[in-house]
Amino acid sequence: MANTSLGRWHNGRETIEHPFSRQAIAMVFDYPESNPFCSSSGSATNQLEWILRYIESESNSSFETILKNASSGEKKQFGEKKLTAVITDPPYYDAIAYADISDFFYVWLKRTLNDTYSLNFSTPQTPKSEECTALKHHHNNSEQEAKLYFEKKLTDIFDAIEQQTSDIVSIMFAHQTTEAWTTLCNSILSARMNITGSWPMDTEMANRSLGLASAALESSVTVSCRPSERLGYGSFKQVKRAIEEKVNTEVEKLYGLGFRGADLLTACFGQAVSEFGKYEKVEKADGSEVTVAELLELAKTAAFNALLRGFEGDEYTKFYIGWLQMNGMGETDFDDAAKFTRIGMNIDVSDIFHHHLLIKDGNKQHLASYTERITGEVQGTNISDPLIDQVQQAMMLWSKENRPKLLRLIKLVGSEANNSFWRVLASLKELLPDGDDLKQVNELLANSEELIQSCQKDITGQATQMNLGF
Template identity: 40%
Template sequence: FAEAKRLCKPDGIHAVMFAHQSTEAWTALINALFEAGLTVTATYPIDTERGNRMVALDASALESSITVICRPREAGAAASFRQVRQEIERVVAESVHRFFEYGLRGADLIVACYGPAVGVFGRYERVERADGTPVKVPELLELVKEAALRAIAGEFQGDTLSRLYFVWASLYGVSEQAWDDARILVQIGGDSEDAMDVARRHGLFVVNGAKCRLALIKDRAERRHIGEDAGAPLIDQLHRAMLLWKEERRADLVRYLSDHDLLDHVPFWKLAQALFEVLPRGGEDRKLISALLSEREALRLEAKRKADEKPGLFQ
């Protein structure tokens, strides 16, 4: 990269093709560019890879190649971690929206956000915490992942398992993915491996060998008491409501929603709306959620009427 920097004009650009998702690989690339006097200003995913290419056997490879656009680096003074974090949050949120519109999903979507984010902290000589300790590139890349996943989750900020379910549906829909890739990618509510293992045991994924997919209502119907426990995740409560609707048990549905204070519980209905927008059209799950959303007000009125009909203590 030093030779590329020497040949690059002050207003010129240098392009690097990259197809890796690991933090270690990106850290090595970014540090090498910084040392050569270059910084990343943009990233463009391009689907140029053949499905049977040798690197496709490596779980760390991306579906698309990333064209990394570099320019001569003009690093200014040091910046606070708080300031850089706010800038990264804003840039990543914009990038997620743009790349999602382009059709990117999964690890490609997350890694494509690295470029714009690196452009933020590449403007500074170093990034420091309040106590003066430097923030290294791997920490900043983890910050980008977290910011991207928060941007995907959007306004829905429910419990960990429900957020994981929604983010997965947004990234992959109902298609099968490599289980190891999922562990690398999904980092919500702490350690990704722990989160994914908990979700697996909870029945949110159907695992088939090295592959996994999102568990749909047909898969979770076997859990007879789903959503009945106190403190059950919202996704369990939503699936319970969907099952009651599917079985045409309207009275039980009204009672369930009322007993669990879900009729006016905003996060519950936000999750339903969010999944309706990302699940495949024509699928059973989307149809059931659509029915619940369209009947929301009617269900609330029925519950209120039943409550009004209950005899008082002295009647």
């Protein structure tokens, strides 16, 4: 892959990199060239050496296994309940165009191996009609058609796995959208299996770049399933109570282990479905059937409530901290805000946007940074202002090195170490991703003792006012 005009140049090491910085070919204009017959980076010898070193390293293992080529969804390739366990990593819904990317390799392999494997390279490009993804450009540019195809294809594959497996099925999935998880869970349940547990695991390097954009999880969520026998009909009230109890326990455990945001949330989805999947159907009091999509929204609500339990603060600060825990600073669908404000909060969606807690971007939205908020009407200089406003005003003053005004603000709202002002900063330190916001929070907390001591001095020569008078 180094011998291509689409390669990238690594400035630090001064070496040629392969084109795939993520699961797509980036539009860069480096055009590095390598001599394939030399012995330095990018040469044929160098690349072959890496492959040989791996083969030699793995050949030293005494572990033996029998390998068989398996075709997805083919029921006859293994006997009924012949397999004890199956481990699978299905495509991540619409996140990666696997077949499209593989054309990069296919066209060159076709040139070199077509005579030997003519059947494998009989088509001009890789076949794409059978790919198990939800890519709309393969389905008449229709998202709904792509979604239905993906769910049916996945169901067929899981149906074959269920028939062939006697014990456990492990499924890895790293997509955070509710829609993608709804499709996955529908396929599992339709294939007569039930989820028995789900766990987030840190399996990736911190600097990975898979090209999944905002859809990617920082952790890999593994779902365990078993062939199941259903108990008939269940009541929504009963299942709802069981889900809430299970999600509360799961949130407390995962939060203590350091999982945050979408990683924590999606790990709860499996726990919720495990209760739902015990029954053939779950019905509401009016006889209507509960869908998996409704179930996952219930799991999200339960997780949100569990995260906010015990947090003391005004509604705006409660929303900001809760949203950061659930969604981080990334983009989310527009209607998510309305759903969250209905979860035991005394503010509505118009209040959220009017107070600049969320920033609209087309049909998406993201949580506002301190630089996006501390403008116009949002100041945080009054003692009655929301805590999040006061905290982010302090972040702005610190970034601008405006020490006099910062000390007046701290004297007003954070003159003691146990003030809510400092507790909010501590919460932000745990939740914020790397960036300018986290930098300001870390520096304020690192200098908190000195700032508290300094603010006690009479820096203005006047009595403290209820408003800083900025």
